[in-house]
Amino acid sequence: xxxxxxxxxxxxxxxxxxxxxxxxxxxxxxxxxxxxxxxxxxxxxxxxxxxxxxxxxxxxxxxxxxxxxxxxxxxxxxxxxxxxxxxxxxxxxxxxxxxxxxxxxxxxxxxxxxxxxxxxxxxxxxxxxxxxxxxxxxxxxxxxxxxxxxxxxxxxxxxxxxxxxxxxxxxxxxxxxxxxxxxxxxxxxxxxxxxxxxxxxxxxxxxxxxxxxxxxxxxxxxxxxxxxxxxxxxxxxxxxxxxxxxxxxx
Amino acid sequence: xxxxxxxxxxxxxxxxxxxxxxxxxxxxxxxxxxxxxxxxxxxxxxxxxxxxxxxxxxxxxxxxxxxxxxxxxxxxxxxxxxxxxxxxxxxxxxxxxxxxxxxxxxxxxxxxxxxxxxxxxxxxxxxxxxxxxxxxxxxxxxxxxxxxxxxxxxxxxxxxxxxxxxxxxxxxxxxxxxxxxxxxxxxxxxxxxxxxxxxxxxxxxxxxxx
Numbered sequence: 305x306x307x308x309x310x311x312x313x314x315x316x317x318x319x320x321x322x323x324x325x326x327x328x329x330x331x332x333x334x335x336x337x338x339x340x341x342x343x344x345x346x347x348x349x350x351x352x353x354x355x356x357x358x359x360x361x362x363x364x365x366x367x368x369x370x371x372x373x374x375x376x377x378x379x380x381x382x383x384x385x386x387x388x389x390x391x392x393x394x395x396x397x398x399x400x401x402x403x404x405x406x407x408x409x410x411x412x413x414x415x416x417x418x419x420x421x422x423x424x425x426x427x428x429x430x431x432x433x434x435x436x437x438x439x440x441x442x443x444x445x446x447x448x449x450x451x452x453x454x455x456x457x458x459x460x461x462x463x464x465x466x467x468x469x470x471x472x473x474x475x476x477x478x479x480x481x482x483x484x485x486x487x488x489x490x491x492x493x494x495x496x497x498x499x500x501x502x503x504x505x506x507x508x509x510x511x512x513x514x515x516x517x518x519x520x521x522x523x524x525x526x527x528x529x530x531x532x533x534x535x536x537x538x539x540x541x542x543x544x545x546x547x548x549x550x551x552x553x554x
Numbered sequence: 555x556x557x558x559x560x561x562x563x564x565x566x567x568x569x570x571x572x573x574x575x576x577x578x579x580x581x582x583x584x585x586x587x588x589x590x591x592x593x594x595x596x597x598x599x600x601x602x603x604x605x606x607x608x609x610x611x612x613x614x615x616x617x618x619x620x621x622x623x624x625x626x627x628x629x630x631x632x633x634x635x636x637x638x639x640x641x642x643x644x645x646x647x648x649x650x651x652x653x654x655x656x657x658x659x660x661x662x663x664x665x666x667x668x669x670x671x672x673x674x675x676x677x678x679x680x681x682x683x684x685x686x687x688x689x690x691x692x693x694x695x696x697x698x699x700x701x702x703x704x705x706x707x708x709x710x711x712x713x714x715x716x717x718x719x720x721x722x723x724x725x726x727x728x729x730x731x732x733x734x735x736x737x738x739x740x741x742x743x744x745x746x747x748x749x750x751x752x753x754x755x756x757x758x759x760x761x762x763x764x
Contacts, residue, residue: 377660378638379667381692385557385715394606394660395667405555407718407761408577412555417716419581419664429581429664430716 346527348465349482352458353523356486358451360522362494362514364502367424368392371498371514373448375400387444388511390421399425399507401441406430414438416507425506433508440508447515474537481533482526489525494518555757556714557666558721559693565700566730568722569714569756570737573763581664581717583656589649590744591711591720594736596649598729599672599708602680604661604691605654608642616679622646623679627687641687645679664717672709672722700725709733718761 362371369392375384376395386400397420406415408430414437416427433440462479469475497517501509556569572587583591595601608624616623627641646652655670656663669691673680689695690710700707700723709724724730734750741748751759 375665377667378636378691379665381694384665395662395665396660398662398665400665402716404557405715405718407716410758410760417581417664418579419662422579428577428579430577 346530348458348461349486349523349526349530351454351461352483353486353490353521353526354447354519355451355453355455355458356483356526357490357494357515357518357522358447359455360487360490360494360518362491362498362518364390364424364510364514365495365499367421369397369399369421369424371494371511373444373451386417387441387448390425390507390510397421399427401433401437401444401511403441406432408432414441425502425510427507436508440511444511444515471537474534474541477537478530478533482530485525485527485529486522487525489528490518490522493521493525496521556719556721558712558714558719559696559710559723564726565697566724566727568724568730568733569753570720570722571714571718571756571759571761573759573761575763577762583663583717585653586744586746588653588656590737590740590746592649592652592655593740594733595670595672595711595722596647596652598675598732598736600645600647600675600678600680601652601655601711602643602645602671602673602682602687603652603655604641604658604668604687605644606642606659606661608644611642613640616645620651621648622651625679627682627684629684637688641684641691643682643687645673645682647675647678662717663713666713666715666717668713670711671707672711673707696723 358373363369364371367390369390372389372391373387375386375389375398376391376393384400385404386402388401389395389398391398391400399416399418399421401414402417403414404412406413408415409432414433416429416431416433416437418425418427418429422428462482466472466475466479494514494517497520498510498514500517501511501513503509504513558567558569570591572584574584578584592601605624608626611617611624611626613626613628616625623645625643627643629637629639644654655668658668661667669687671680671682671687671690673682686699686707689699690707693712696710700710707725709722709729712721712723713719714721722730722733724733738748
């Protein structure tokens, strides 16, 4: 089949046709949509999915609380000594994983501090978090700062993919859909993961499940939404309307 | 370790801790401790602290509410990332009313999101500005604020680590001495043992008497 390769249709306007690079003499042209689009680049999905997961407020079902890596509200210079927060809108009710002096043990350790969340998680204030808490604390710190770094890396990769795309509008739509998908996926996946994690171990499990779900579904959300947007664009672009000859009414 | 603003050469710090029979489930300052602290400080100074929510207050104007004064200080036009547009503030000379500083809504004492500015009792309400309260909350320029600030600050009260301790920073040692004296008297009146110890002893104190 020989497809129309002229200036229209398509969003690129006139002179948008570039012959395939490896077009040999005598070969048959095929529709561009039949091949993978060279601008279908998904390399930024892991970076953006993880980055978005690190800044998303993940709802913890049935509690009115959110899983986050930063405290709510105004905090003094130097920030908080806690790495993980399960808190309400203003941080009045909070369960947080902290590193510092623990009045309960008389030493510096990893411990939970809480106010108004005991009914949900069964963790009292100043409860030692042990080695699992230490791992969780360090993982949360890594996700907080690593996630933000990945977010910037992802933004740069997406910006580059748009600049170098042959069909820029298509790539813009794919990227925008990918970000929206990552945000939605991180929130929904995080919520599901938090629910599952809370069922297994309230508190620590909530955090692990929430962030694991947010990352997995954030990456998947970006990939899926971006892929769907690209396919939709191609479908619209390749839909032709042939003029029907005018006839007289019978 | 105590997560309090370090004293400069010209500032004096008093760290206050309290031994409990057992720790409460929630992070709160026990009501008895809150009462002793406010009864010790309020005879010496008025207390201005962050509190939300506040209702029926006009921006940058003090309103009288019972035994206290309330206002909302608004930020100057410059943009500062991570800082609020408004600071809701309560000022009082009433020790009972001042206990609300330990349960001040989003300005959670246990998360060290609170600061208490100790001002002259005779100058109520205090002429505090957004910049002064902001600096004190952020633990910046404390010497300047305590030394030459207008209105003059007699001292500052901060939550220590996890809100389990209280730090009182004075513009001079005389003010801290007066606080210590007042603490002793209030504790004696309440039948609560009170001891003044070195920082080393303080560090090795068992805070939960099981």
